[in-house]
Structures are given as structure tokens and as C-alpha cells.
Amino acid sequence: MANTPQSQKRARQAERRTLVNKAxxxxxxxxxxxxxxxIAAGDAEAAKAALQAAQPELMRGVTRGVYxxxxxxxxxxxxxxxxxxVAAQ
Structure with missing residues (x-):
């Protein structure tokens, strides 16, 4: 376990960051x-809409250092x- 005050603080910070990143x-x-x-349902419109919604979330994860x-x-x-x-079918 962390012994010095600095390493104890870093351990606390790492714990908080882990929770945020997990979320x-x-x-x-x-x-x-x-x-x-x-995609599994074969619904091209829903898949396209879901992909449009997922893209900014994924890129936000990159910006935040999650991915x-x-x-x-x-x-x-x-x-x-x-x-x-799926859309081609």
C-alpha cells in the first residue's frame, strides 16, 4: 500500500479516475x-441511426483517454x- 502522503493521494486519485473511466x-x-x-435485427435504418449516435460517444472516449x-x-x-x-440487403 502507499506509504508517503503523495503516493496515498495518487492512489485516491487513481481510484476516482478508475470509477469515472469505468462509467x-x-x-x-x-x-x-x-x-x-x-444489425442483428436486420433493421438498416435503426442501425444507421444508432451508428450516428455512437460515433460521437466513441470519439469522446478517445478525447477523455478511455480508448x-x-x-x-x-x-x-x-x-x-x-x-x-445490412443496408445493401
Missing amino acids: RRSRIRTYLRKVEEA HKNTAARKMSRLSARVKA
């Missing part, structure tokens, strides 16, 4: 799940390709 990651996953569900930029870009690319495939 942000959960929120982003919810948006991504809505896209996945619309790496390339990770978010990869997720968006794969999701948009799947939404496009």
Missing part, C-alpha cells in the same frame, strides 16, 4: 450494443462496414 466505458459500450442489436484513437477508429470502421452490409 464512460460502460456508456460507450451501451451505444455500441444498440448498433449491434439493430486509444486507433481502437476507436477500428471499431467505427468495422461497425460502419457491417451497417453498410
Whole structure:
């Protein structure tokens, strides 16, 4: 465990940041799940709308340091390709 006052403070800060980041990651996953569900249902319009809503959330996660930029870009690319495939059917 942390012994010095500085390391104790850093441990407290890390605990708070972990909770905030966990909430942000959960929120982003919810948006991504809505896209996945619309794709699974074969509803192209709902999938497109859900993707439009998920994109800014995912990018906000990048800005806040929850996700790496390339990770978010990869997720968006794969999701948009799947939404496009559903729309083509």
C-alpha cells in the first residue's frame, strides 16, 4: 500500500479516475450494443441511426483517454462496414 502522503493521494486519485473511466466505458459500450442489436435485427435504418449516435460517444472516449484513437477508429470502421452490409440487403 502507499506509504508517503503523495503516493496515498495518487492512489485516491487513481481510484476516482478508475470509477469515472469505468462509467464512460460502460456508456460507450451501451451505444455500441444498440448498433449491434439493430444489425442483428436486420433493421438498416435503426442501425444507421444508432451508428450516428455512437460515433460521437466513441470519439469522446478517445478525447477523455478511455480508448486509444486507433481502437476507436477500428471499431467505427468495422461497425460502419457491417451497417453498410445490412443496408445493401
